Amino acid sequence: MKLGQLSRHLAALREGYACNCGRTHKASIVDIQVRSNLLASIPDKLRGLGLERAVHLVADTNTMLAAGQVVEGALEGAGFDVTKTVYSTTTHQDLVPDEKSLARLILEIPISAEAILAIGSGTITDLVRAIAYRLGRPFVSVPTAPSMDGYASTVAPLIVGGFKRTFPASPPLAIYADLDVLCKAPSQMIVAGFGDLLGKFTARADWQISRIIHGEYYCQSSLGLITTALEQCSANPEGLYRRDPSLIQGLMEGLILSGIAITMAGNSRPASGAEHQLAHYWEMRSLKEGSHYHLHGTKVGVATPLILDIYSRVLAIDPSSIAAAALRGNYPEPSQMEELIRHHYGSMAEEILRESSGKRLTGEERENRIQLVLSKWDTIKSSLSWLPQADAVTEMLSQVEGATTPEALGLPGEWIEEALIYARHLRARYTVLDLATEMGVI
Numbered sequence: 521m522k523l524g525q526l527s528r529h530l531a532a533l534r535e536g537y538a539c540n541c542g543r544t545h546k547a548s549i550v551d552i553q554v555r556s557n558l559l560a561s562i563p564d565k566l567r568g569l570g571l572e573r574a575v576h577l578v579a580d581t582n583t584m585l586a587a588g589q590v591v592e593g594a595l596e597g598a599g600f601d602v603t604k605t606v607y608s609t610t611t612h613q614d615l616v617p618d619e620k621s622l623a624r625l626i627l628e629i630p631i632s633a634e635a636i637l638a639i640g641s642g643t644i645t646d647l648v649r650a651i652a653y654r655l656g657r658p659f660v661s662v663p664t665a666p667s668m669d670g671y672a673s674t675v676a677p678l679i680v681g682g683f684k685r686t687f688p689a690s691p692p693l694a695i696y697a698d699l700d701v702l703c704k705a706p707s708q709m710i711v712a713g714f715g716d717l718l719g720k721f722t723a724r725a726d727w728q729i730s731r732i733i734h735g736e737y738y739c740q741s742s743l744g745l746i747t748t749a750l751e752q753c754s755a756n757p758e759g760l761y762r763r764d765p766s767l768i769q770g771l772m773e774g775l776i777l778s779g780i781a782i783t784m785a786g787n788s789r790p791a792s793g794a795e796h797q798l799a800h801y802w803e804m805r806s807l808k809e810g811s812h813y814h815l816h817g818t819k820v821g822v823a824t825p826l827i828l829d830i831y832s833r834v835l836a837i838d839p840s841s842i843a844a845a846a847l848r849g850n851y852p853e854p855s856q857m858e859e860l861i862r863h864h865y866g867s868m869a870e871e872i873l874r875e876s877s878g879k880r881l882t883g884e885e886r887e888n889r890i891q892l893v894l895s896k897w898d899t900i901k902s903s904l905s906w907l908p909q910a911d912a913v914t915e916m917l918s919q920v921e922g923a924t925t926p927e928a929l930g931l932p933g934e935w936i937e938e939a940l941i942y943a944r945h946l947r948a949r950y951t952v953l954d955l956a957t958e959m960g961v962i
């Protein structure tokens with residue numbers, strides 16, 4: 521993003537502004553900086569935010585080395601009272617955001633700490649944002665990798681009782697991402713962040729089709745926040761692979777702004793569609809079966825070409841060839857669908873059935889839906905003319921030497937097929953998986 525553009529967006533959001541989507545957008549985040557040589561100036565930045573005495577750092581073994589030690593030294597040198605929690609890890613996936621990790625923070629964050637500094641990527645930031653919310657203490661994010669889009673998020677996905685659930689959480693007061701640190705992040709984390717960003721193509725398309733078909737609320741300016749980064753990074757994945765600082769910066773800004781876009785829209789529509797439903801489905805099975813763990817963005821990345829392929833198949837439908845009545849017979853009635861979901865999801869089924877009750881259509885409802893879709897077919901097709909082809913995104917992933925298919929991640933074929941059928945029931949959100957099912961493509 522051009523210099524100044526980011527701060528202009530932020531200033532407008534802090535003030536609050538009436539958007540042409542009909543809503544007023546306001547965000548509480550005070551400062552976002554993504555640039556070189558930032559760590560040493562963090563004490564000054566904190567003072568600028570009105571924090572001047574005691575801070576508690578949260579890091580893990582790796583992020584302490586990557587950034588934490590420099591920040592700690594700078595804070596101590598500047599007269600801050602510094603305490604810290606450092607989780608012992610060997611890889612970036614050792615730490616789990618569960619009850620045990622959370623309890624440790626509750627015990628170790630001193631009552632006197634004015635603020636908490638999250639030095640790390642996804643898991644550290646999720647833990648800190650959840651605790652900051654519970655303790656009513658501000659937190660500042662110091663990202664160590666452009667690996668996911670949750671830095672500015674107001675919710676925290678945590679694993680409680682073995683299940684992943686989303687909890688309310690505080691957004692950071694500020695985000696200080698040092699580009700020198702980000703450029704040295706492990707390559708699989710950069711690949712994951714790029715995957716999460718590429719998922720915005722299909723997230724955007726899903727929001728557009730739901731707006732056209734169902735009249736769902738839609739905010740173009742929230743999407744506009746992500747466009748620059750998406751265009752910049754997808755035009756030059758090879759530069760990202762080389763860790764060109766301007767592209768790493770673009771990626772990080774795009775990921776942070778995705779979180780801000782979510783705050784603007786009031787839900788994750790700008791950043792999450794069918795590709796995220798597939799990723800969540802695989803993540804659930806990983807947790808349940810204790811295998812095939814991968815970074816969130818890596819799964820989103822390989823899911824994106826799959827969803828783009830479904831888009832191509834849906835958009836290739838010749839509307840004149842659709843005989844709604846003829847399709848009626850192949851579609852399970854709501855009671856049959858319910859039974860299939862119960863059988864597939866077991867103990868989680870009741871919650872899933874409640875969430876997606878609106879997706880179990882009777883034959884007649886489906887026929888009406890098809891008529892509705894066909895009546896808007898030209899608008900749907902023309903509004904999606906910008907959507908890239910699956911092959912193009914696969915090529916982008918391969919240019920950063922990332923996995924391009926779920927099979928390459930080692931996910932079993934059954935998980936992939938079943939995700940295309942069942943993942944859409946995880947959320948009420950309407951996506952191309954629903955459209956494709958209704959139209960008989962899946």
Ligand SMILES: [Zn+2]
Pocket residue numbers: 669716796816817820
């Ligand atoms: Zn994501």
Ligand SMILES: [Zn+2]
Pocket residue numbers: 539540541542543545738739740741742784
């Ligand atoms: Zn808006």
